[in-house]
Amino acid sequence: MVVSVFKAKTTLQKQMVVEVQARQYAIKIDEPKELVGTDIGMxxxxxxxxxxxxxxxxxxxxxxxxxxxxxxxxxxxxxxxxxxxxxxxxxxxxxxxx
Amino acid sequence: MVVSVFKAKTTLQKQMVVEVQARQYAIKIDEPKELVGTDIGMxxxxxxxxxxxxxxxxxxxxxxxxxxxxxxxxxxxxxxxxxxxxxxxxxxxxxxxx
Known part of the structure; x- marks a missing residue:
């Protein structure tokens, strides 16, 4: 059993914008406008x-x-x-x- | 039934680096060094x-x-x-x- 452990942390920002972090990497996630988001990311x-x-x-x-x-x-x-x-x-x- | 259709396209670049696209958004994915990647992204x-x-x-x-x-x-x-x-x-x- 070779197990690698991975982690992510997500933080709600404004409205539906979520900052997603894993180690040193961060991405902004949002919903498109038809799903009532502001569409700033996937x-x-x-x-x-x-x-x-x-x-x-x-x-x-x-x-x-x-x-x-x-x-x-x-x-x-x-x-x-x-x-x-x-x-x-x-x-x-x-x-x-x- | 309210169905939303989502799509993504992924393209292998160098070694294990993958460019991931959905609509106008793109992210680079890679493996960490312990999994034989070059660690340029999640x-x-x-x-x-x-x-x-x-x-x-x-x-x-x-x-x-x-x-x-x-x-x-x-x-x-x-x-x-x-x-x-x-x-x-x-x-x-x-x-x-x-």
């Missing part, structure tokens, strides 16, 4: 999609090396549909990705 | 923790308003343990958060 859904895509990139790069697979470029395009009904008390559903 | 695990924390902040803020709960500050500290055994072919486990 929203949490975009961030989770970004982290999944980045993880796949890094894993692909490691395995490409291991199995000697050549490539010119590596991209991931990733999409998530967020159902806001539960959040708005309009339905009996959990927030989901599809 | 890694994907930190990013997913950050997105979970940011999501909680925004939800808490919305519900605090709705239920008229006053607060001075809102923070989340979030930690994830990554078991790398499966990635390194050293064990019969899936990559997990605990």
């Amino acid at each position: 929203n949490p859904v975009e961030l989770v999609l970004a982290s999944l895509g980045a993880c796949q990139m890094i894993a692909a790069q490691v395995y490409a090396k291991k199995f000697k697979v050549a490539y010119d470029e590596l991209h991931v395009e990733i999409e998530g549909d967020l159902d806001l009904d539960d959040f708005s008390d309009k339905g009996d559903v959990r927030l989901v990705f599809t | 890694n994907p695990v930190e990013l997913v923790l950050a997105s979970l924390g940011a999501c909680q902040m925004i939800a808490a803020q919305v519900y605090a308003k709705k239920f008229k709960v006053a607060y001075d500050e809102l923070h989340v500290e979030i930690e994830g343990d990554l078991d790398l055994d499966d990635f390194s072919d050293k064990g019969d486990v899936r990559l997990v958060f605990t």
Whole structure:
């Protein structure tokens, strides 16, 4: 068992703006205007999609090396549909990705 | 059903550096040196923790308003343990958060 421990700290700033910190790195997260934010950064859904895509990139790069697979470029395009009904008390559903 | 669709695009740059884009926003992701990266940004695990924390902040803020709960500050500290055994072919486990 090789365990790496990672941490993040998030702090609510003004309205829906959240500062997210991990070690020396910080990012501002917000919601787009259609979700009543001020849109100064990615929203949490975009961030989770970004982290999944980045993880796949890094894993692909490691395995490409291991199995000697050549490539010119590596991209991931990733999409998530967020159902806001539960959040708005309009339905009996959990927030989901599809 | 109120569905919002979010997208992200990730592009492998040099070594483990990944550029992550969502709409007009871009972040550089990397692995720390102990995971053989060059450590120029958060890694994907930190990013997913950050997105979970940011999501909680925004939800808490919305519900605090709705239920008229006053607060001075809102923070989340979030930690994830990554078991790398499966990635390194050293064990019969899936990559997990605990």
